[in-house]
Amino acid sequence: MDKIGCGVIGAGTWGEAHARIFSSEPYSELIAVCDLVEEKARHLAQKYGAKRWYTDIEKLLKDPDIQAVGITTPDFAHREPFVAACQAGKDILVEKPLATNKEDLEAMKDAFQKSSSRVMVDFHTRWNPPIVIAKESIDKGELGELISMYYRLNDIVYVPTQMLSWAEKSSILWFLGSHTVDTLRFLSNSEITRVYSVSRSKVLVQKGINVPDIYQSILEFENGVIATIENNWIIPNTNPHWNDIKINILGSKGMINMDLTNNQAIERYLEDKSDHPDILIMPLIHGKASGFAHESIRDFVNRLYAKQEFIAGFEDGYRVSMVVFSLLSSAEKKIPQEVTYD
Numbered sequence: 001m002d003k004i005g006c007g008v009i010g011a012g013t014w015g016e017a018h019a020r021i022f023s024s025e026p027y028s029e030l031i032a033v034c035d036l037v038e039e040k041a042r043h044l045a046q047k048y049g050a051k052r053w054y055t056d057i058e059k060l061l062k063d064p065d066i067q068a069v070g071i072t073t074p075d076f077a078h079r080e081p082f083v084a085a086c087q088a089g090k091d092i093l094v095e096k097p098l099a100t101n102k103e104d105l106e107a108m109k110d111a112f113q114k115s116s117s118r119v120m121v122d123f124h125t126r127w128n129p130p131i132v133i134a135k136e137s138i139d140k141g142e143l144g145e146l147i148s149m150y151y152r153l154n155d156i157v158y159v160p161t162q163m164l165s166w167a168e169k170s171s172i173l174w175f176l177g178s179h180t181v182d183t184l185r186f187l188s189n190s191e192i193t194r195v196y197s198v199s200r201s202k203v204l205v206q207k208g209i210n211v212p213d214i215y216q217s218i219l220e221f222e223n224g225v226i227a228t229i230e231n232n233w234i235i236p237n238t239n240p241h242w243n244d245i246k247i248n249i250l251g252s253k254g255m256i257n258m259d260l261t262n263n264q265a266i267e268r269y270l271e272d273k274s275d276h277p278d279i280l281i282m283p284l285i286h287g288k289a290s291g292f293a294h295e296s297i298r299d300f301v302n303r304l305y306a307k308q309e310f311i312a313g314f315e316d317g318y319r320v321s322m323v324v325f326s327l328l329s330s331a332e333k334k335i336p337q338e339v340t341y342d
């Protein structure tokens, strides 16, 4: 069996998730890792059995054994590796969001349209079992006509203050809001036409990180559905997991509620701490990478191998970015914004 030779560009937190899957699936093999910092590239490559590591993207893309790349550079740094990978004809799994400014987004669209590359955007919430079950229920009409959705997706304050060195160059709307927007499009089978967002800056600015803490937003969809979303990254670090996720979906004949992080499926009480271990996002089960955040990367490999359509493609990433631009603009101008997609 010929394996798909894979490279990872960006050897940080999420580069490791890509490397873990590429190196352990039957249809893929981790060939090389690239990072601006050689030590990080070398460490990740050696940890997951890749023979080569680079500090230059072009060198990785010229590696004849590499057919596909995972792009896991920071939110604001996807354009350079993405455009170069398209030009080299590599297939791509790019992390969300595609881009954080319109110039980068258009350059990526242009490169994608001129290339033969197959592209998946890693909107991994589409592999989250409760979300998939809710989607099936909506699609079967069990909830009747969809009326409204509420989606709260927040991060603990550790994320912008300690985990990400580049939080100021992104936004919680890019980092998590992009997932929120994509998931609601996925669930409603409809596009967002108008948004109104309000933000506040207090906690992070006081800590010297010049980026808003929170966005509360209302979204209107083409099919008449309305949604309220909340994205903040100032949740206390004592929250049971990195994320705080609550969802409500209301239809004319039914309702679905989800509490995806404070679930009580497992409670662990030790002498000096208690917690609710992650069972959904990315647990290792008998050493195997499990959970929806790993499943999306695995699905990229499997669908690439089987030549099947991806569950989240370039157009999804493009549309989500356009919605986030409108949310940011609405929060800045303090008025609702129409969303345009070209």
Ligand SMILES: NC(=O)c1ccc[n+]([C@@H]2O[C@H](COP(=O)([O-])OP(=O)(O)OC[C@H]3O[C@@H](n4cnc5c(N)ncnc54)[C@H](O)[C@@H]3O)[C@@H](O)[C@H]2O)c1
Pocket (backbone or CB within 6 Å): 009, 010, 011, 012, 013, 014, 015, 034, 035, 036, 037, 040, 057, 071, 072, 073, 074, 075, 077, 080, 081, 095, 096, 097, 164, 165, 175
């Ligand atoms: N951390 C998470 O929980 C998480 C979850 C899902 C998705 N993501 C997404 O994954 C992406 C990466 O996030 P992260 O948390 O791993 O960031 P990170 O800061 O941990 O890692 C990014 C790495 O990219 C490297 N890099 C930057 N520019 C580069 C370039 N031009 N060429 C090669 N390497 C370069 C940096 O040196 C760094 O090692 C982001 O888009 C993020 O939104 C992160």
